[in-house]
Amino acid sequence: MAVTAGTGQTLLQETAEALGSSEAALRLILSIFIGYPLALFQRWYLFGKEAHLTYLFHIITGLLLSYFNFGYQMCHFLLCVVLQFLILRLMGRTITAVFTSFSFQMIYLLAGYYYTATDEYDIKWTMPHCVLTLKMIGLVFDYYDGGKAQDQLTNEQQQFTLPSVPSFLQVAGFSYFYGGLLVGPQFSLKRYQKVAEGTMTDVKGQRPNSLMPAAKRLSLGFIYLSVYAIISPYLPDSYLLTDQFLAQPFWYRCVYITIWGKIMLYKYLTCWLVTEGVCILTGMGYNGMDASGRPQWDACANVKVWLFETTPLFTGTIASFNINTNAWVARNVFKRLRFLGNKIISQAAALLFLAVWHGLHSGYLICFSLEFLIVVLEKQIIELVHKSPLLTQLTSTPALNLPLYIAQQSIHWLCMGYALVPFCLFTWDKWLRVFTSVCFIGHVLFFSLLLLLPYLHKVLVPRKERKVE
Known part of the structure; x- marks a missing residue:
């Protein structure tokens, strides 16, 4: 009662x-x-x-x-x-x-x-x-x-x-x-x-020594919960749909979406870290011994916190976020479509499954379509950097490491926030309004790169490298 x-x-x-x-x-x-x-x-x-x-x-x-x-x-x-x-x-x-x-x-x-x-x-x-x-x-x-x-x-x-x-x-x-x-x-x-x-358990016949590992994940969960509880009231989803947001300068709208997207994900990190601690306590999180003979407790980890916070790559964020669900989809959808003989088709099918599994709103389909496009583009850009002597030299210059990292992180989280807009707003009239307010900056960037990358490849990659392909 x-x-x-x-x-x-x-x-x-x-x-x-x-x-x-x-x-x-x-x-x-x-x-x-x-x-x-x-x-x-x-x-x-x-x-x-x-x-x-x-x-x-x-x-x-x-x-x-x-x-x-x-x-x-x-x-x-x-x-x-x-x-x-x-x-x-x-x-x-x-x-x-x-x-x-x-x-x-x-x-x-x-x-x-x-x-x-x-x-x-x-x-x-x-x-x-x-x-x-x-x-x-x-x-x-x-x-x-x-x-x-x-x-x-x-x-x-x-x-x-x-x-x-x-x-x-x-x-x-x-x-x-x-x-x-x-x-x-x-x-x-x-x-x-x-x-x-x-x-x-890490000690046969005895309770797992998992109290401290569980407490660490619980503590991290509390930190993310506190950050989310303090900051999220200042970054509500509803603000994206207001006339006040539309009246802000273009740069402000882009920065808002960038920060909002990052903080919005903290509610998921909070839940996953807290539940991971519960799983560790019971022994569910035990993942064998590492090379040094120390027990690992990350079998139920749904987020790699350090990677999530530091990676400048979209694929790095995907690899650090909702890990067990992604592993499940990779094992039971992506790899079982091996008979198709095409990784791109299998990856697209896996992301389509994820979109439908999340719900019937159009926003989920748009979000995972953007994810697929960004992953394909990022792989092509990384390949271009590795094959181009000029780009390899620039990215290897110590003096440029920090400026490049900041620029890459900014673009990374702007793209992430942009893709999360339809995921959080669900219906086409809402996410279309927000995309329009930022002049479809994500779509313009993604499709421009899709068209430009083949030409950049011809200009920046030596002919000998292209012949090897």
């Missing part, structure tokens, strides 16, 4: 208003932080016990967290888990099972997007459901691969294959594990089983 304040509002509603947040957002952040006491309970009372106790603990706590956030809409999640288990049991290791699971889970998710769609970013049941969709599709792929001969599998696939059909407790526990329930990260059922069995 909700605690009601004197004004008729619940305590959560009043707290959310005081913090300048929505009640749904406050419920989400509380649910993420609750993972720490749950993980400590699991460490002290369930480690070394029978695995089914851990599965039951995850199912019960996951159901409670689902109800706390989404009420009876949690039934959508439960229905898809039960049906996924039935698909595995009744269809077995068949391509039919893979096709059925992929189609059902994606159609259910997209139907959820369609029936709950608004023009704003809402925290609703489809948010954890998109995480579940990847889990369920990955699960059927791993089970299907388990029926193949070892020589038919890549080394990567061998790490995830399931030798036997999982029980309902395993599938449900895997789906409802509090460390990955609401915002990820993605992990395999095989890894999850090892956590429940107590074998995902």
Whole structure:
């Protein structure tokens, strides 16, 4: 029963208003932080016990967290888990099972997007459901691969294959594990089983020495949360659509989009860092030993903080951001399209999948189309710099390192913010208004480079280098 304040509002509603947040957002952040006491309970009372106790603990706590956030809409999640288990049991290791699971889970998710769609970013049941969709599709792929001969599998696939059909407790526990329930990260059922069995640890038979690694990620999460909470009120998405924004000078609008895009991503970093700490506490984050024999705890890392903050490359930001989801798409979409024989087509298909998986708004498609274009262009520019003696010399000059880095970072984050505009504003009328306000600067830059790069290649790359190609 909700605690009601004197004004008729619940305590959560009043707290959310005081913090300048929505009640749904406050419920989400509380649910993420609750993972720490749950993980400590699991460490002290369930480690070394029978695995089914851990599965039951995850199912019960996951159901409670689902109800706390989404009420009876949690039934959508439960229905898809039960049906996924039935698909595995009744269809077995068949391509039919893979096709059925992929189609059902994606159609259910997209139907959820369609029936709950608004023009704003809402925290609703489809948010954890998109995480579940990847889990369920990955699960059927791993089970299907388990029926193949070892020589038919890549080394990567061998790490995830399931030798036997999982029980309902395993599938449900895997789906409802509090460390990955609401915002990820993605992990395999095989890894999850090892956590429940107590074998995902740096010291065999003992609890993982993961308290300090978990505390470090939690601390980083607090830092990003603080920065976002302090700065984001001064950089609201809604300001981009105001007449006041349009009245600002062109340079101001570009700088605003650049800084806004960077800060906007901090809310994702906050959630991922906090949940990563929860996963580390349970042992889920254990990733073997490094060359020096020290344990690594980055198996559930969804962001590489140092790379994210320092890379001047768009591809560097992609490599540092939403890592587990990108790895899932690379493994289960991009690499499974190898039979097409064309990396560009496979990459485009993977980005199209990501766009659709995020939602039905046009903004997602525009965002990932821009990402694809920027990645292609960046690779061509890097190749040109490496093959051109003049550009290689300029970029290797120590005196130019800092100015070039600043210029590259500025362009990098302007392009990033530009691509994030449709991602955050969703509908075509909104993102088109913002693009128009900055004279489509991103599109002008990207398509100009697309046309100019072949000519620059002819001018700046020696004929001998071109012949080698």
